[in-house]
Amino acid sequence: MSEPSPRTEPKPPRRNVLLWITGGVGAAAAAALGVPLAGFVAGALNAHPEIWVPLGPVSDFPLNETRLTTFLQPKELSQPWDGPAGKAGAYVRNLGKDAAGIEQFWVFAMNCTHLGCPVTWFPQSGLFMCPCHGGVYYENGDHASGPPPRGLYKMPWRITHGVLEVQAPHLPTLQDTLEHPSKFVQLGLIDRKTTT
Amino acid sequence: MKRTLQALGNWFNSRLRVKEAVMPMLEHPIPKGAAGPKGWWYVFGSASMTLLFLQIATGIGLALVYVPSADQAYASLEYLNQKQPLGWFLRSIHYWSGSGMVVMVVIHMTQVFLHGAYKYPRELTWLFGVGLLLITLGMAFSGQVLRWDADAYWGVSVGAAMAGRVPVAGPSLVEMVIGGPTIGASTLSRFFAMHVFVLPGLLLALLGAHLWLVLTRGISEPPVPGKKVDPKTYDAEYHEELKKGEPFLGDAMVKDALFSSLVVLVVVGLAAYFGPKGPHGYPDPTLIGANPRPDWPFLWLFGLLSLCPPGLETFVMLVFPILLVIGLIAVPFISNRGERAPSRRPIAVLLVLVGGTTIAVLTYAGMTAPWSPVMDAWSKDPVPVNIVKRSTPLELQGAAVFQNKNCRNCHALEGVGGRRGPDLTHVGVRLTKPQLIDQVSNGTPGGGNMPAYGKHVGPAEMEALAAFLVSLRPANHPAAKEALDPNARPRP
Numbered sequence: 001m002s003e004p005s006p007r008t009e010p011k012p013p014r015r016n017v018l019l020w021i022t023g024g025v026g027a028a029a030a031a032a033l034g035v036p037l038a039g040f041v042a043g044a045l046n047a048h049p050e051i052w053v054p055l056g057p058v059s060d061f062p063l064n065e066t067r068l069t070t071f072l073q074p075k076e077l078s079q080p081w082d083g084p085a086g087k088a089g090a091y092v093r094n095l096g097k098d099a100a101g102i103e104q105f106w107v108f109a110m111n112c113t114h115l116g117c118p119v120t121w122f123p124q125s126g127l128f129m130c131p132c133h134g135g136v137y138y139e140n141g142d143h144a145s146g147p148p149p150r151g152l153y154k155m156p157w158r159i160t161h162g163v164l165e166v167q168a169p170h171l172p173t174l175q176d177t178l179e180h181p182s183k184f185v186q187l188g189l190i191d192r193k194t195t196t
Numbered sequence: 197m198k199r200t201l202q203a204l205g206n207w208f209n210s211r212l213r214v215k216e217a218v219m220p221m222l223e224h225p226i227p228k229g230a231a232g233p234k235g236w237w238y239v240f241g242s243a244s245m246t247l248l249f250l251q252i253a254t255g256i257g258l259a260l261v262y263v264p265s266a267d268q269a270y271a272s273l274e275y276l277n278q279k280q281p282l283g284w285f286l287r288s289i290h291y292w293s294g295s296g297m298v299v300m301v302v303i304h305m306t307q308v309f310l311h312g313a314y315k316y317p318r319e320l321t322w323l324f325g326v327g328l329l330l331i332t333l334g335m336a337f338s339g340q341v342l343r344w345d346a347d348a349y350w351g352v353s354v355g356a357a358m359a360g361r362v363p364v365a366g367p368s369l370v371e372m373v374i375g376g377p378t379i380g381a382s383t384l385s386r387f388f389a390m391h392v393f394v395l396p397g398l399l400l401a402l403l404g405a406h407l408w409l410v411l412t413r414g415i416s417e418p419p420v421p422g423k424k425v426d427p428k429t430y431d432a433e434y435h436e437e438l439k440k441g442e443p444f445l446g447d448a449m450v451k452d453a454l455f456s457s458l459v460v461l462v463v464v465g466l467a468a469y470f471g472p473k474g475p476h477g478y479p480d481p482t483l484i485g486a487n488p489r490p491d492w493p494f495l496w497l498f499g500l501l502s503l504c505p506p507g508l509e510t511f512v513m514l515v516f517p518i519l520l521v522i523g524l525i526a527v528p529f530i531s532n533r534g535e536r537a538p539s540r541r542p543i544a545v546l547l548v549l550v551g552g553t554t555i556a557v558l559t560y561a562g563m564t565a566p567w568s569p570v571m572d573a574w575s576k577d578p579v580p581v582n583i584v585k586r587s588t589p590l591e592l593q594g595a596a597v598f599q600n601k602n603c604r605n606c607h608a609l610e611g612v613g614g615r616r617g618p619d620l621t622h623v624g625v626r627l628t629k630p631q632l633i634d635q636v637s638n639g640t641p642g643g644g645n646m647p648a649y650g651k652h653v654g655p656a657e658m659e660a661l662a663a664f665l666v667s668l669r670p671a672n673h674p675a676a677k678e679a680l681d682p683n684a685r686p687r688p
Contacts, residue, residue: 042372044371044372044374044375044376044382045368045371045372048376048377068482068484070482073378073380077376077377077378078378078380078381079266079380079381079382081265081266081267081268081381082266082267082380082381083265083266083267083268083269083270083381083479084266084267084270084478084479084480085266085344085349085378085379085380085381085383085384085479085480085481086266086378086380086381087480087481087482088378088481088482089481089482089484110481110482110484111353111357114357115353115354115357115358115501116350116353116354116356116357117350117353117354117486117488118350118481118484118486118488120484120485120571121484122574122602122605124574124600124601124602124652125601125602125603125649125652126651126652127602127647127652129569129571129602129605130569131486131487131488131568131569131571132350132354132488132498132502132568133501133502133567133568134502134567134568134569134606134616136569136647138647144639144647144648145639145640145644145645145646145647146645147502147506147509149506149509169378170377170378171353171356171370171374171377171378171379173356173357173359173360173361173366173367173370174357174360174361174366175360175361175366175367176360176366176367176370
């Protein structure tokens with residue numbers, strides 16, 4: 001096991017130049033590899049296009065009844081092999097026409113605002129209940145009891161040619177709800193126009 | 197024959213030089229006490245490692261069949277359970293051995309803590325151990341996600357909701373965790389890459405460092421009351437101790453091997469008896485009725501988050517775990533010297549007792565989850581016959597209202613039903629009719645535990661419901677009376 005160790009002699013000055021060059025080329029190689037790699041990993045943070053998904057003709061939604069409506073996430077926000085996880089749901093309630101004669105709806109995401117568990121609608125008592133920590137909401141989405149810090153997340157909706165459409169939702173969380181432009185837009189990190 | 201084998205071995209060894217490299221490691225001296233009967237305290241680390249190797253072997257086996265794709269994962273798990281010969285057994289061993297690994301790592305750490313083995317000069321051994329504990333828990337969580345069922349889906353949703361509370365960076369963190377705007381294919385792939393490549397790589401690297409320190413700094417001698425650690429003299433004392441020591445390859449290794457074999461037998465036995473865990477519900481977020489629960493290593497956190505006051509919640513989610521880890525890291529720096537015997541370290545013993553009891557109680561709370569409404573109690577659990585045997589028609593009508601308005605989801609009758617609100621079997625003794633109507637109509641004053649039902653219970657229904665609730669008292673017990681103070685409004 002006792003190999004002779006290499007002799008150390010004073011190095012000629014050109015070795016230092018080689019060292020500097022190696023350092024520079026090495027840094028360039030690291031950057032050439034690292035920057036795209038970091039970009040790949042951060043790819044999940046890309047802006048998501050604003051897409052509207054049809055839920056069905058307005059006449060499909062009976063007046064003053066809350067219904068769980070399911071739909072497929074649009075392909076821009078999903079992957080072809082999402083399987084069952086590519087489905088999404090919303091609680092829709094047709095409120096009828098307002099004073100101006102315009103149809104009004106409540107559209108809520110299924111995620112509890114406490115920790116994201118799925119809430120269930122109980123028409124008999126007019127409550128949404130969460131199975132995880134017991135968050136309860138009234139039929140208008142307001143917080144009724146339990147730990148949730150706010151009411152249910154409201155999904156933006158519109159009616160196009162008599163069809164109720166919702167904006168395809170991301171996973172809503174307390175700082176990134178569905179109601180207003182995302183935090184990225186608010187912080188000016190993403191230009192709202194490029195996302196539409 | 198023996199001579200031929202020996203010659204063959206020598207031929208290889210003269211080229212590979214393995215013996216010279218490995219034998220000194222196996223024969224490294226350990227303190228005499230650690231090779232004696234007290235050596236049984238030292239078997240938990242090697243048992244954790246044995247289970248890790250079991251995880252690697254069964255994990256590779258599972259990877260031969262499991263498809264880490266959101267549309268196929270569930271089907272491939274069912275295929276493993278139902279069709280693949282012994283696929284269920286492999287899944288089962290992977291689950292039970294993984295659970296066993298968490299248990300062993302925690303026991304190993306507790307033993308090291310109680311025996312003060314983390315003190316000088318083994319601070320880094322402890323630090324790497326803390327890293328190994330965290331990665332083991334990371335493996336447990338990412339493994340739970342790979343069991344791509346409803347629990348996995350909603351487990352990620354809960355994790356994302358917690359990450360989403362981080363100030364400013366929350367939304368970006370959520371998207372990094374789930375790999376895009378929604379939980380789906382990228383989420384599963386991310387957790388697969390973590391579970392199969394990133395975390396095991398880190399785990400093995402840290403384990404290497406941990407074992408390197410076990411070899412270079414040696415294992416601690418069994419603690420003796422009164423024998424204090426002093427960094428100035430410890431190295432010399434330990435050196436003397438090793439002179440009287442015994443090689444690891446001997447009694448100590450036999451103890452390790454025997455205990456590890458027993459642990460493997462227990463794991464395989466549990467796996468054969470209980471079978472694999474899940475997959476339970478289909479990972480379809482639109483299927484209501486999901487009742488998400490984390491795997492057992494995280495039930496204490498589920499319990500803690502449910503029981504802590506709302507104002508403390510974000511702190512408990514985001515800051516408390518960091519404080520716990522900092523606390524673990526700080527252990528060998530706070531107490532680096534002095535007594536090692538548990539009999540002389542009451543604070544250490546107390547910490548283990550309080551910490552262990554807390555985790556156990558929170559885990560039990562997480563298992564029973566009395567704070568969760570029983571979502572199907574209103575339609576599943578009938579009103580006990582005892583209660584309505586002598587009821588008037590109005591009271592019977594009230595019992596129907598009670599069930600139909602989902603009251604049962606949170607209120608038990610004779611112990612059956614939800615436990616979020618109080619059991620109402622004898623509520624007629626506690627509250628008068630006006631108080632009951634007030635409570636049902638307006639809920640808990642100030643927006644507490646009970647929602648207001650005023651808009652959803654009509655006058656006739658309310659009359660019947662109140663009659664039913666007032667009738668809920670033991671035989672011959674008078675109904676509650678209004679307190680003299682008109683402002684008094686007792687809680688149910």
